Amino acid sequence: MLSWILVLYVYLTLFVTGGIAVYGVVAKRNIVKKIIALTIFNDAVNTVAIFIGYRLIPRPLPPIMPTIHPNRQIYSAFISSSVDPLPQALVITAIVIGVAVTCFLAFLAIRLYDRFGTTDYQEIKRLVRGGKR
Amino acid sequence: MVPAVDPLLGLVVLVLALGGFTTPLISRLSRNRYAVRTYPLIYCAASLAMASLIMEHVWVAGEPVVYLLGGWRPPVGILYIADGLSALLGVVTSLVMLLIMIYSTGYLEGSGREYTYYSLMLLLEAGMLGCIYTGDVFHLFVMLEVTSLSAYALVAYIRDKREALYASYKYAIYGGLATTIYFLAVLFIYGGVGSLTIGDIHLRMAAYMSRYARPVFLCGLVFTILSFTAFLYKAAVFPLHFWLPDAHPEAPSPVSAALSGLVVNIGVYGIVRFAYTIYHGLPDPGLYSLSLMITGGLGCLSSLVGAVLMASYKDVKRIIASSTIMNIGFMMMGYSTGSPLGIAASTLHLMNHSFAKSLAFLSSGVLIKSAGSRVLERLRGLGRALRYAGIPFAISLLSLAGVPLFNVFVSEYLLAASFIHTGKWVFLCFFMASYIISTIVYLRILYEVCLKTPAAPTTHRSGREWIPVAAMLTALSITCIITGILSGYIISKIIMPASQCLYTNTEYLETVKKYLLNIH
Amino acid sequence: MRRGISRSSLVIVSLALALSLILVYFAAMGGLGGHPSASIVGIGQFIVNNTYNVFNRTYWAGSPEAVTSIIWDYRGFDTIFETTVLFAAVMAALLLVPGGIRGRIQGSGKDEGLTLIVKTASKIISCIVVVLALNLALRGYISPGGGFAGGSSYAIAPLLLIAGLSVFYLVRLGYRLSRAIGLRTLGLVGLVVVSSLPLLYMGYIIQNQAKPGSMFPGYPVFLGPLYLGGSLIYMNVFEFLVVSMEFIIIFIAMFLLDRGCGGSA
Amino acid sequence: MRRYIVLFIFYFIIYLLLSGGTYFTDVFFAAVVAAIASALTAKLLVRNEEKLELRRLYYLLKYFFRYMLVDEIRAHIDVARRVLTGEIRPGIVAVPYYVGSDYAKTLIANSITNTPGTVVVGIDDREKLMYVHWIDVKALDPSTCRMYISRVFEEYAMKIFE
Amino acid sequence: MNTSWFLSLYIPVITCVxxxxITLYMYRILRGPTIPDMVLGIDCMSYDLAVFIALVSLYYDTSFLIIGSLMISLWAFMFDVYISKYYLKKELGD
Amino acid sequence: MIRMLGEIIQQIVFGIGVCLVTIGAVFDLLAALGLVRFPCFYVRMHAATIGVIGGAVVPLIGVSLISLVSDQLGPYRFMFAGISFFTALLIMITAPVGTHILANAAHKLDLSPKEPIIVDKMGEDKR
Structure with a gap:
């Protein structure tokens, strides 16, 4: 029961964070704040991933064998207490991708500020549209 | 080794990535500016050869060919798998990419940063081929990101243009959101089913459904909603189409051709793959019909919105870009009929649209460059002055307008037939309405650009530069006409097997099952 | 006023989306392995069982670190293309920089930088960080870390030097853009070569250990007294090279962009 | 040459600290990494390699233990008392220094800052003054301040780095 | 020497302290009238977290979490330097 | 005989480690109290120094000593001890530099009020 409440609490926190971050990406006017909201969303999703791979036992251990010359006992202790490594690996990949996208967006934001002289998304939109008609 | 294991599947992506990695180095090592232009072409040609060989292997084997990366069997490692549809899309993608790259050598001005263009184009192709051939949901995410990031960057290629920067930002920020949502979907399916391979997900869902019908359904529901959000964004379907009229026209014309002709296909491919391979044939048909419903409903709206947007713009590239929204809507409608005929028609339309749309962008690029503007009035009569671009432009417009003898007509005719056949009268209404609007717009452009007399004398491009441009325009025009004339042959030999294999996913699943590692 | 309404509706929509997701997910949990339980489901357990199974080496990866073995062996192709994404981002960054790849960094940077104490300390710390980063990268297959962790720790060194001293100092040390691009290409080509080498032996792309149905004997896990962990170590070293160089390119490009934009805005 | 050897040993020890050094592999890679890192950074870190002597290492260790066991404890207890009682007389005083090398200055400044009760706020290289925020100003005159704050540190810094 | 029985009693107590x-630091971070106060609080909290991670990994009998404390302490240093750099460069009008 | 001696040494090391961690905890609490109680940023820095040296370096050295003699950590306990000791050293080098540059920036730009203060030699020189 306690663990169930804990799980509920963690998911609730993460999803509310994610929802607020999505709102931030959509509704914030500052282009830098949009990027920050995107990174928050990435992080919330990554935390969900880590949590999916968690193991509800008293002492879960990182998925690393504690020695390179294991015997049967160490091996069976390892497979019975290690958390799921796959979501962690997926998260590492996703983190790198997130870093790449954020880096590109940051460069783009600097360029945008340089060319438009403002960081307001609506203002930039207005300037672009105004140039067209 | 099992004969159906085909290393080309993995190699084609890796080779393209290698080309992308080494292009900057070549541009630094060699002072000759032709080196950096011809070097990527080797990789493009190699990828076309490999994609064709893969298609041939699929034909010969009569079943999907697979490649086990790292030697790991499906649920553990990444699986590359090509059935008829993937093989066809792979060939189309690499062929159009090769033509675009050759065109670019003549079209782009020599500047200090051409190497970024070629490098990113190679990565774009690598990402698209990876998306097409992969059989793994998470690898699809990675490849989607490779494609997207290259696309975002290429949209901003003209970095001093304010509109390009704005369009790239808009495309990238919401694109980043969409792909992250897709990652969330992958996590849910892993948490729920415990597997990442597409075929294995179907098998496991089918197995679990007998015991836990409702949880599996809800898990699939979340997966569908989240992953389709990402794919609909990539395919620019109605509520998520807002980036396209900004992003596609602002890029240089070859990039527009690649984005509009090929990259949007990836979104459609993802939706189709998920709907037909994962959900079709489950004990509970709820997920299948739901995904078809989403696809069909949004496809209808999308086609109409695309047509209306086309009529509202004055900018030629914007009009052509908006017509992509409409055509994607047509494809979605065809795929959502759930009948073999509709799938075949949509697949054919996918292919034809790629050829015609890239031709339209490439030829309009020459005209726009010579006029110095994208507004329709300024292009008046240019098609007559610049014949080598004007005639291909006319061909592409006629083709897109659905005039008989050209390729798009055949697929649109088949689409209408499939709507009638399955009794989807709503689809037919939307289809006819958008078809009529779009045809009027196309013919108006044709009249303005290619039939009127030129307003002012234009400057012809001189030198050897235009030879690859003209050659590629001719090649694509011929492709458009030939695929139109030989449609009967193409449909019976290529399209029907591909769509049959997609519709009844048993072959695909059998192949995956053959390699499945039994883990409990 | 209208904007206010649309904003609040957006809040409601996104919150409703989040809440419905939770509810749906919790409904979906029953009986399936979606929420943390006492055991692992599916592929995870297989990998935990086999990654360093010295008793039955049919499916082993030769690394006690399950995460690294997934990253470079079980799902190695993902990681190669993840590196590609980073590469594409850096190419895009260079594309946006005025002057691009041939931008020159000239100047003394004498009056830049912080106080003398910070200068000295950042020199020492950045030298120590190099060792730390190499340690993380080289031991990636035994303990947490790996190519990306090592490379991004290495990036602390140029960051500190930029903050404490200046970019000019960094360039004088030899962190040049052209050199970084060359080394990055070397790393990327190394990744591709290591992953496609088994093809020559009729093996699979990115194969690490011997597999049924492949003639490739596998990269050596134990080489005399050395423990190498198959192909993982080469992959980690090349990835380290790539990531560290990409970060250096990003920092220098950021500086160029900053200066290029400063005048014209 | 000497600087390469000294830095090699330095990096070798750091690598072994970080990796535990239980396997031969670690020792091997420690040697490789130390060789690479010392080759890369020797010129950056050590300007005058004549100064690298064993005697200075001895003073460094002696200083480390003295500093940790005497100065730190005294200062900690003093400031902890002030936390509880709340009696403070803060001020920024000027403390002169007479060492020349960067490392010596950094050592002195870090020692001063690491001792609770004194923090180096600024350093003036021309006047050879450090501005120290002192929680309990006992004197204003620079040389007296030096007696209170940095005399011991400077003696050792002289021995170690000059 | 097996010390886990003692540590499993001792570490929870110490961790509470x-x-x-950390709670008090948090008060300073949230309250902190000026930005340097907040930075100082974050600094102290980072170093505290480094110790905290070390204790937790001792509690769980695993050597692999400890690398986190190293990273956190480096990060805190970077944080200080960059915040100060930002303000000092702003003063120069750059 | 030697084994017993080893056992005793281990116990002594363990005891020292536990003492250091306890001392560290006490100092950390005092530092946190100081950070809350002291009136201005410059005075709080001194409390923060206690938090860094007494509250982080000392317990990390303690943890490293404890781990050195804990068999249940397995063969990687030397790595554990090494990294925690190295972290302690690193904090000893970096933390004062961080505090110094922060104080420097705060003083140069008047980011926080200096009151109460008796004398400000640096500010006088600036003027």
Whole structure:
């Protein structure tokens, strides 16, 4: 029961964070704040991933064998207490991708500020549209 | 080794990535500016050869060919798998990419940063081929990101243009959101089913459904909603189409051709793959019909919105870009009929649209460059002055307008037939309405650009530069006409097997099952 | 006023989306392995069982670190293309920089930088960080870390030097853009070569250990007294090279962009 | 040459600290990494390699233990008392220094800052003054301040780095 | 020497003290009238977290979490330097 | 005989480690109290120094000593001890530099009020 409440609490926190971050990406006017909201969303999703791979036992251990010359006992202790490594690996990949996208967006934001002289998304939109008609 | 294991599947992506990695180095090592232009072409040609060989292997084997990366069997490692549809899309993608790259050598001005263009184009192709051939949901995410990031960057290629920067930002920020949502979907399916391979997900869902019908359904529901959000964004379907009229026209014309002709296909491919391979044939048909419903409903709206947007713009590239929204809507409608005929028609339309749309962008690029503007009035009569671009432009417009003898007509005719056949009268209404609007717009452009007399004398491009441009325009025009004339042959030999294999996913699943590692 | 309404509706929509997701997910949990339980489901357990199974080496990866073995062996192709994404981002960054790849960094940077104490300390710390980063990268297959962790720790060194001293100092040390691009290409080509080498032996792309149905004997896990962990170590070293160089390119490009934009805005 | 050897040993020890050094592999890679890192950074870190002597290492260790066991404890207890009682007389005083090398200055400044009760706020290289925020100003005159704050540190810094 | 029985009693107690300290730091971070106060609080909290991670990994009998404390302490240093750099460069009008 | 001696040494090391961690915890609490109680940023820095040296370096050295003699950590306990000791050293080098540059920036730009203060030699020189 306690663990169930804990799980509920963690998911609730993460999803509310994610929802607020999505709102931030959509509704914030500052282009830098949009990027920050995107990174928050990435992080919330990554935390969900880590949590999916968690193991509800008293002492879960990182998925690393504690020695390179294991015997049967160490091996069976390892497979019975290690958390799921796959979501962690997926998260590492996703983190790198997130870093790449954020880096590109940051460069783009600097360029945008340089060319438009403002960081307001609506203002930039207005300037672009105004140039067209 | 099992004969159906085909290393080309993995190699084609890796080779393209290698080309992308080494292009900057070549541009630094060699002072000759032709080196950096011809070097990527080797990789493009190699990828076309490999994609064709893969298609041939699929034909010969009569079943999907697979490649086990790292030697790991499906649920553990990444699986590359090509059935008829993937093989066809792979060939189309690499062929159009090769033509675009050759065109670019003549079209782009020599500047200090051409190497970024070629490098990113190679990565774009690598990402698209990876998306097409992969059989793994998470690898699809990675490849989607490779494609997207290259696309975002290429949209901003003209970095001093304010509109390009704005369009790239808009495309990238919401694109980043969409792909992250897709990652969330992958996590849910892993948490729920415990597997990442597409075929294995179907098998496991089918197995679990007998015991836990409702949880599996809800898990699939979340997966569908989240992953389709990402794919609909990539395919620019109605509520998520807002980036396209900004992003596609602002890029240089070859990039527009690649984005509009090929990259949007990836979104459609993802939706189709998920709907037909994962959900079709489950004990509970709820997920299948739901995904078809989403696809069909949004496809209808999308086609109409695309047509209306086309009529509202004055900018030629914007009009052509908006017509992509409409055509994607047509494809979605065809795929959502759930009948073999509709799938075949949509697949054919996918292919034809790629050829015609890239031709339209490439030829309009020459005209726009010579006029110095994208507004329709300024292009008046240019098609007559610049014949080598004007005639291909006319061909592409006629083709897109659905005039008989050209390729798009055949697929649109088949689409209408499939709507009638399955009794989807709503689809037919939307289809006819958008078809009529779009045809009027196309013919108006044709009249303005290619039939009127030129307003002012234009400057012809001189030198050897235009030879690859003209050659590629001719090649694509011929492709458009030939695929139109030989449609009967193409449909019976290529399209029907591909769509049959997609519709009844048993072959695909059998192949995956053959390699499945039994883990409990 | 209208904007206010649309904003609040957006809040409601996104919150409703989040809440419905939770509810749906919790409904979906029953009986399936979606929420943390006492055991692992599916592929995870297989990998935990086999990654360093010295008793039955049919499916082993030769690394006690399950995460690294997934990253470079079980799902190695993902990681190669993840590196590609980073590469594409850096190419895009260079594309946006005025002057691009041939931008020159000239100047003394004498009056830049912080106080003398910070200068000295950042020199020492950045030298120590190099060792730390190499340690993380080289031991990636035994303990947490790996190519990306090592490379991004290495990036602390140029960051500190930029903050404490200046970019000019960094360039004088030899962190040049052209050199970084060359080394990055070397790393990327190394990744591709290591992953496609088994093809020559009729093996699979990115194969690490011997597999049924492949003639490739596998990269050596134990080489005399050395423990190498198959192909993982080469992959980690090349990835380290790539990531560290990409970060250096990003920092220098950021500086160029900053200066290029400063005048014209 | 000497600087390469000294830095090699330095990096070798750091690598072994970080990796535990239980396997031969670690020792091997420690040697490789130390060789690479010392080759890369020797010129950056050590300007005058004549100064690298064993005697200075001895003073460094002696200083480390003295500093940790005497100065730190005294200062900690003093400031902890002030936390509880709340009696403070803060001020920024000027403390002169007479060492020349960067490392010596950094050592002195870090020692001063690491001792609770004194923090180096600024350093003036021309006047050879450090501005120290002192929680309990006992004197204003620079040389007296030096007696209170940095005399011991400077003696050792002289021995170690000059 | 097997010390786990003692540590499993000792570490929770000590951890509570550290958590109390972190709470007080948190008060300073949230309250902190000026930005340097907040930075100082974050600094102290980072170093505290480094110790906290070390204790937790001792509690769980695993050597692999400890690398986190190293990273956190480096990060805190970077944080200080960059905040100060930002303000000092702003003063120069750059 | 030697084994017993080893056992005793281990116990002594363990005891020292536990003492250091306890001392560290006490100092950390005092530092946190100081950070809350002291009136201005410059005075709080001194409390923060206690938090860094007494509250982080000392317990990390303690943890490293404890781990050195804990068999249940397995063969990687030397790595554990090494990294925690190295972290302690690193904090000893970096933390004062961080505090110094922060104080420097705060003083140069008047980011926080200096009151109460008796004398400000640096500010006088600036003027």
């Amino acid at each position: 550290f958590i109390a300290a």
